[in-house]
Amino acid sequence: MSQYVLRRLLIAVPSLLGISLVLFIVLALAPGDPFSELATNPNVPPEVAAALRTKFGLDDPIYLRYLHWITAMLRGDWGFSFVSRMNVDTLILQRLPTTLYVIGSAQLLALAIAIPVGVYAATRPYSIFDQIANTLAFIGFSLPTFFTGLLFILVFSITLDWLPFVYTTDIKATGFRWVIEQVRQAIMPVMVLGLFQAASMTRFVRSAMLDVIRLDYVTTARAKGLGQARVIVKHAMRNAMIPVVTLVALQMPAVFGGAIVTEQIFRIPGIGSLLISSILSNDTPVVMAVTFVFACLVVLFNLIADVLYGWLDPRISLR
Amino acid sequence: MLDNELRTMIDEVKDGRMDRRSFVQRMLAFGLTAPMATQILAVGGVAMAEGPSVYKPTKRGGGGALKLLWWQGPTLLNPHFATGTKDQDGSRLFYEPLACWDPDGNMKLVLAAEIPSLQNGGLAADGMSVTWKLKPGVKWHDGKPFTADDVVFNWEYARDPATAAVTIGIHRDITVEKVDDLTVRIVFKKPTPFWADAFVGAPGSIIPKHLFAEYKGAKSREAPNNLIPVGTGPYKFVEFRPGDVIRGELYSDYHMPNRPHFDAIEMKGGGDAVSAARAVIQTGEYDFGWNIQVEDDVLLRLEKGGKGKTVYAVGGDTEFIALNFTDPNTEVDGERSSIKTKHPLLSDPAVRKALSLLVDRDAIKKVIYGRAGRTTPNFLNGPEQFVSKNTSWEFSIEKAAKLLEDAGWKAGADGIREKDGKKLKLLYQTAINGPRQKTQAIVKQACQKAGIDVELKSVVASVFFSSDVANPDTYAKFYADLEMFQIPMSQPDPAQHMRRYHSRFVATKENKWQGTNFPRWVNKDYDAAIDAAENETDPLKRAALYIKCNDLMFQDTVFIPAMHRLKVEAAANSLRPVVSGWANETDNLFDWYREATG
DSSP states (O other), rough: OOHHHHHHHHHHHHHHHHHHHHHHHHHHSOOOOTTTHHOOOOOHHHHHHHHEEEEETTTHHHHHHHHHHHHHTTTTTBBBBTTTTBBBBHHHHHHHHHHHHHHHHHHHHHHHHHHHHHHHHHHSSSSSSHHHHHHHHHHHHHHHHHHHHHIIIIIIIIIIIOSOSOOOOOOOOOHHHHHHHHHHHHHHHHHHHHHHHHHHHHHHHHHHHHHTTHHHHHHHHHHHOOOOOIIIIIIIHHHHHHHHHHHHHHHHHHHHHHHHHHHHTTTOOOOOHHHHHHTTTTTTHHHHHHHHHHHHHHHHHHHHHHHHHHHTTTTTOOO | HHHHHHHHHHHHHHHHHHHHHHHHHHHHHOOOOOOHHHHHHHTTTTTOOOOOOOOOOOOSSOEEEEHHHHHEEOOOOOOOOOOOOHHHHHHTTTTTTOOOOOOSSOEESEEEEEEEOOOOBBOTTSSSSOOOOOEEEOOOTOOOOOOOHHHHHHHHHHOOGGGTTTHHHHHTTEEEEEEEETTTEEEEOOOOOOOOOOTBBBGGGGGOHHHHHGGGGGGGGGGGGGGOOOOOSSEEEEEOOOOOOOOEEOTOOSSSSTTTOOSSSEEEEEEEEHHHIIIISSSSSSEOOOOOOHHHHHHHHTTTTSSSSEEEEEEEEEEEEEEOOSSSTBBBBBBBTTTSSTTTTTTTTTHHHHHHOOOOOOHHIIIGGGEEEOSOOSSSOOOOGGSSSSSOOOOOOOHHHHHHHTTTEEOTTOOOEEEEEEEEEEEEEEEEEEEHHHHHHHHHHHHHHHTEEEEEEEEHHHHHTTOOOTTTTTTTTTOEEEEEEEEOOOSOSHHHHHHSSGGGGGGOOOTTTTSSBTTTTOOOOHHHHHHHHHHHOOHHEEEEEEHHHHHHHHHTTOOOEEEEEEEEEEEETEEEEOOOOOOEEEEEEEOOEEEEOO
């Protein structure tokens, strides 16, 4: 098992290097530059904008810039944002808690809905419950989050006036009221994201479960006289969860990366909105750092998924 | 004629033979507006009167929290690094300049004790220097006194190229001297008619020497106070998350009496303009929304029964269509739109005039801008004394068609006009932005009716406005026949704004397209007028020169002004914001208050 993990780790290093190189080149070749706003500002003479470009190394050849970046990164220096002139890691750490809270809650909500509903639907295929669950799931993942988000705002904020639609990072209340406010402002984004995720996950859990439930060993377990609940939870679910783990593990980076659209709609100051505003202002160091962290997370969670497979089905790690 | 009378009258006011009020009343009789009259007085050498303050509260504090919503959040809080207005707005919450601009374009004192004038000896008669007296007793938020040393330091800080300050352009050509602890003198290299550039308005905000002195030049980025502003403003810094939120609280030692009104301030960023308008006007979650670029019918709908309203401020921002004077489709020495070429179609004045006749500004106002726009024939739309009265515009497809017909452009089999084998086909580009695409459609339709084929192109704003040399789609390269956008006019003086089109600033490959004259228009008369105006200290002659510049642009149809755009803000019904078209939204924040309700 440890050899298996080590092997996977060794593969991860060159892939991360490769990813960083590709990201860097793509960003360097992308149009636009961080000082575009200066171009129409009459206070700033063109020479100043040009001098800034030189100072921040934007006029160096790509390979030099990449070497600078990668050596700094290895030393733990993430660079600094051209736009806010502060360190990129500070910027990201500031946004991370909000993202984890909102997107993490949404993922938990999705799992909490998808697993029981999917499992229950699979045990009674084509029953009324299954039909309704399926229909709702289809509707759920057909509606994009920007649509449901706006719909929620129109209904709950504007018409009913129950919930705020601008997310505030620092709520002034203290104690219990603070908790209430935190929950209140997260309800809409969490619902929008959670329901969307739940919809596709339910379908996934259901079909994985359906595959397993017909296997001979499940029938054997039943034949031994085990109760239905025990058969489903102890025997069938463990195996059915393998593909589900893959799906959830691959979605974990998204929890850290934030949901760009949803964060934008509700003004949630998370990583996603940081990424989008940095892309819009061509703040390359931030974009580079965020996307690279994202890539690292993808690699890391793939690794975790692999390890989990080994635990769920020991045959996998032996091969 | 009027010129002479005006001069006599200004002299009378100077000598005290006529009071300001009767001067303004006489000017009204001439058909001028009151703000314009006071401007003429001011530029005529009569000390500028501060605009009457609209501030009503009689004690400090008690206004509760003020919640501001910016749809682009400020990303840094050092005025010398502010790349856009949003950053200037954020730093301006804490830092202050010597003076700022009120809604009429009058100067208003902030850290200065008096407005420099010829009378009080602040202005040198030769236009070579200006002396500012500082307000005594002003303290930084950490209790240290504000003195002339701070002002001088800001100049040294910004002019150092290693600091990489975006305010370097304001500071590098002047010299700032300390006269005594509360007096500074700015010395110019040549007679400077517009002397209120450095230390005035949001870009002129002053940072404390005692906290930044060690971080001048190459170390500028390391200053801890880049993120923790310690200013002299009405609000003290509490918290900052870039792109998200800034919070401040009332500064109890603030130097203006009874101010500020609000106990706390919060500026939230992010999202988009429509939902910002909604959060202020419809649901009332926020008190003030910045730069609401939303179509007017949407705003009107939100305002029905809402908790807020829209507020407008008139400045000099003009949305224009620029005409390319060079040929974008021929390469000379590896350069398109080279100054060595002539545009094959647009070099015909008849074509340019016809295009101007085909821009239906009434329709553009009605369909798109509504209350946020004014139709205009001029490129230069303010302040009042610089606005030309010699021009006019009209929309007429028939006249345009006749003009083209008479100039020899005959309709071909496909309905498109041609002459000497050249078809009247034009490429019209702009940045991606709802109102701009709608304007394009309106113009294209009219052109089609007159036999001009217009192809539309829209470029992502971050590319269009970038200074990226490698990109062919920037506005400065101008690889199209027509292009539309707006260049914000950031101060109530046209010098900066109009200088851009001097022929020595033509954008070329040689200057990496950093030249500001992107239509590549070359006109000797214009160059001469700009050069003369730069050194003209007689305000009336100077205004006449800029009007002449505008009229030359009009005659040559360099720009077709599509709309004189107003600033649009959203405010809660009870809030009394003071917003100037000549300044940043937060520039007059010390005068904001909330009307008591009930």
